[in-house]
Every structure is written in C-alpha cells, then in structure tokens.
Amino acid sequence: MSRFTPKVVTANALREGDVVYLTTDDRWSRYHHEAELIEDEAHAQMRLLHAAAQRQVVVGAYLADAKAGPKGPEPTHFREEFRTRGPSNYTHGKQTDLPNV
C-alpha cells in the first residue's frame, strides 16, 4: 500500500477569490503555513467535506499535496507554490497584499 502524501485543504474565497487554506481551528487562512497538515487519508476526506459545506465562504475546495516545513506546511508542486504568493510578472496578489509572503 502506498504511503499517504500529506495534504492541506485549499479553496478560493467566495467574495474576493483569494486562495485560502483550512486551519486546524477551522479558520480560512491566506497563509499556506497556517494550514492544517493532514497526514491521514480518512481525516483528509472529513476535512474536505467540512470545507465543501462552507458554501458561502469558499469555492472549489480540494486537497493539495504538502509537506512539513520549519514554519508550517509547504507546497510540494509549483502550481501550489504560485498560489501561495501570486503571479510572477507583477508583484500583485498575496506577495504584496500580505506581510511575510
């Protein structure tokens, strides 16, 4: 049996479209490192269901691969890495809207 790759629950905020991450205490954070790192498949499905039920808060929740890092979870795929900060052609999005991104 293949080992479960750790996940975070991510989505876009309904109103602003911002990329958000589900935290352990059920908040939606703009920071990837504040996300809950889920290491168990059954728990991941539960958390995804919990996220998908918040229809007035977020859109398109899904599980994205992640790994543990010194500050908290880090993305493993370049697409998810881009989602943590914004586009590369302008310093728009989170890289300017949020401190420490």
Add this chain to the structure above:
Amino acid sequence: MYNYNDFDDAFVRARVAQFSDQVARRLDGSLTEDEFRPLRLMNGLYLQLHAYMLRVAIPYGTLNPRQMRQLAMIADTWDKGYGHFTTRQNIQFNWPKLPEVPAILSALADVEMHAIQTSGNCVRNVTADHFAGAAADEIEDPRPYAELLRQWSTDHPEFQFLPRKFKIAITGSPNDRAVTAAHDIGLRMTRQNGEPGFEVLVGGGLGRTPFIAHKVRDFLPVPDLLPYVEAVLSVYNTLGRRDNKYKARIKITVHETGKAEITRMIEERFLEIRPLFAGHDQDLLNDIRTAFAEPTYRDAPTTSHDAFYKADPIFRAWADTNLAEHRNPQYAIVTVSLKAPGETPGDATSAQMRLIADLAEQYGHSDLRISHEQNVILAHVHKSDLPSVHAALKQAGLACANIGLLSDIIACPGMDYCSLATARAIPVAQELALHFDALKLEHDIGPLKIKISGCINACGHHHVGHIGILGLDRAGVENYQITLGGDATETAAIGDKTGPGFAYTEIVPAIERILLTYLDMREGPQEIFLETYRRVGFAPFKTALYGAEGGRDAA
C-alpha cells in the same frame, strides 16, 4: 462603428440586472456554486488561480476611444490599473471581486460593451482581421458581416447549449491576418464574377487535437451568409459529441464524419433553412453597413512625414516595422506594440489605454482595434501625423519597433493566472524578448512569429507559430515542448513537434540554438525563418536542439 440601438441597450441592461440579482443570491446563500457557476460563466466571469477574472468581449476587435477610456476606468476602479488583451480580441481583468462585478458590467453597458458569451458552449466573440476597413489588400470590410453574425448569434435560442464552444473568424483580405483556418468557421471574403462573397472553412481548431479547417464552400454569396452559418451550426449541434468533452468541438465532428459527408449535410440543411430567411437579415445588414462607412479622410500633403522619415532613424525604425499599408496612400495603419521587451504581452496600463484613446481621437478617426496578436491598432492615421503619434507613444513606453519580429510574442496568461494552465507562459515570453534584445539579434533575424501557450488548450496559438512553445507539467516540473514551421496565415500549417521538451531554464537557450542555426543556414536576410525551415527541413534544427545523437538527454 456600430452603435447600439434601443434593443441592444435594453438587452445588455436586462442581462446586467439579471446577473446582479444572481450575484446577490450567490452571496446571500440562495444559490450554490454549482447553480451559480454556469450563470457567471455566461457572463464571462471565471474563477482563476489567484482571483476572479472577467473576460469582456471586444466585438471583432473594434473599440472607440470612449470605450477604451472606460476600460481604463474599470482597471483603476475595480482592478489593479491594467487590462490584458487576448488572442480572442477580448480584454481580461485579472482581479475583480465578486460583489463588484455587477458594477463593472454596468459600467461596460454604459459604453455599449458586455461580457456575454465570452465563455460557455455558445458562439463566442466573432473575431476579424484587425486591419479591417483600412488594409490596402482588402476586398471588402468584413466587420458588417461580423456584426451581423454577432447580432444573430447573441442569445440565439438554438445555439446556447452547443456540444462545445464555437468560434467564428472573418477576413476581408486574401492575406489572412485573422487565423481563419484555425477556427470552427473561417470566412474569407472573395469575389466571383465581380460579386463579393465568402470562401467557407469549417472544422479548424488548435487545442489538444489541432486541425487546419476544410473548405466546404468555394463561394458563398453574401445573402446566404446567415442561413449557411446556421446550417453549419445546426449540423454540428446534432452530430457533435456531447459524450466526450475532448471530442466535442466541430473539428472532431468534421474529422469523424468526413469532409464530403459533412459538406453534403450542411448543404442539405442549408436548402431547408434558406427559404426561412426572407430578406430581413439583408435589411439589417444594410443598416449595419452604414455604421461602418469609411472615415472622411483628410487630404493633405505627406511631404513633412517623408522628410522626417529620412531624418530621424528612431522614427524610421518604428515606421519600418509598425506601419502597414493603408488603402488611402496618404494614410498608414499604426500597430502600437504591447510587447516591449520585459513587459507582459497584451497588457496595457490604464494610463496607456487613455493615451491610446486620446491619439485615436486626435489622429485616428476614433477607430481602435485589438489584434489577436495582442497589440493595439490605430487603423487610420494620416502620414503627416505619424511623427506626433510616434513621439506621444514613445513617452508612454509604447513605441517599441518590433511588430512581426521575435519579441512580438503571443503568450497566454499561463500559470501566472489561469487555473487550467500547466506551466507559465508570460515569463518565458519576457525572458526571450529580453535575451534577444540584449544580443541585438532581433532585426537581423527578421520576421518571426513565436507563440507560447501554458497548456494544451493552445490559447497562445503555439501550433501556428513559426516557433511554438507549449508549457507542460512533466512530473511536477515545468517543461516546454517546441514546435517548428507553424503558420497562421492563408498558408496555414500546424508546426512539427521537435522532440523532448526543455526545462524552464533551458527553453531560452534552446530557442537561441534554433535561431543561430537559421542564421547560419538561410540563403540571405530576405529568406525568413519559416522559409528556411520549409527549405532545409527539420533535421538541422533537431541536431541544434538535441545534438547529433538525437535528444535522449534533453528531457
């Protein structure tokens, strides 16, 4: 240009009111995302990687200065001060917030614009030659026909739920600048016994399965345009593969049905439909035509321009690349480059939009175009005004003399914005342009079309680039596949895949090897890259890319 009548205005306003209500109901929880999504897409609103994106139609690429200023106002008020012009002659705003979208649509309606049918399985924005109504080589201005098609296809009840999206392109000139052969329907104006009409192409398209369109009619008389296009859509609506999204475009229908059979079916359906068009469409067309009357050209000497051209080398370089021949010999068509090296292809700031609007008003008979190559066109500029136009553009960073050259790159938004993308496209375009600008090789290389897509859907038209670049995700790493020998013109061709792709850091050096090989092998500066490629073939370029061994280590 065409101005909305009361019907158009009421229709667009009613849609804004309808969508405003839908947004309110989404925000208060009355509508789920599954219910709301098709409604927002019908109004051009996507949810992308970092934010919502609103895609606004610029019908057949034509804009007036008032509209351009309104786009600038929208960019400043509800976005981040810029807009992105696309290969579909649309403009995209990358950062709107959902509660504010109704206000944006209302502001668009104020200047006779909208985002309707810029998404979904319907007839999309009809695109046209960006030099329409100005080009010296034109048979007839195709825009009245494009406008007729727009009115006919907007909210057409039979064609709101097609198997897949449907794109129509039209050119009035034998030199095809509208990539008609890569559209679901391509219309090329032609003449038979002195009468204007259309050569009709069907089943072209790029994406994961690229096809050059088949010609289904050598000559379609003007009065038959709507019934014939309706016949094509009707046959497609019946036959199209609704069971498989990847086989749902008409190009697959044509491929699976066969050219002869689909032509027969279209003609048969056409005979049924034709009598139902009793001439109202032709009355409408005549009304539309008056809206596209030629501007009242100024008759003035061009000697000051000629002297300036000889005296000023910077102006001369710009004029040599960015001007095209106008049907009035005292005039020129100006292409304003949105491709200065290092900039994002197709992006214009609100200040640039306002300047271009001012120039169009002052010097350009208030006629602006957006090209599928992501530049802006001042369609009618008297030659004596060109030095002033150039000076004003230069001050705004818009006088880059690179039209048709290496750095005039098409690039889709790619993974910097698009949720479908598999790799970035914009930074590849930026780095290519900067790299060759530093080498000062661009003018030596001459006419060259580089087109970059960030996924297989090919919004960046990579298949028809002389050099096409397709960004893919290979095992979690950006990887770029190269195609060579594509052609977007009347001699349309799909490029040949070279072999294994290149990593992000390897793609610029790979393109450099291709171009150095070209410079080495061309018969002279008059032989452009595409001609050399066609003459010498693939082999020397393959060796340049992968070495004599042939590419085992390149992936």
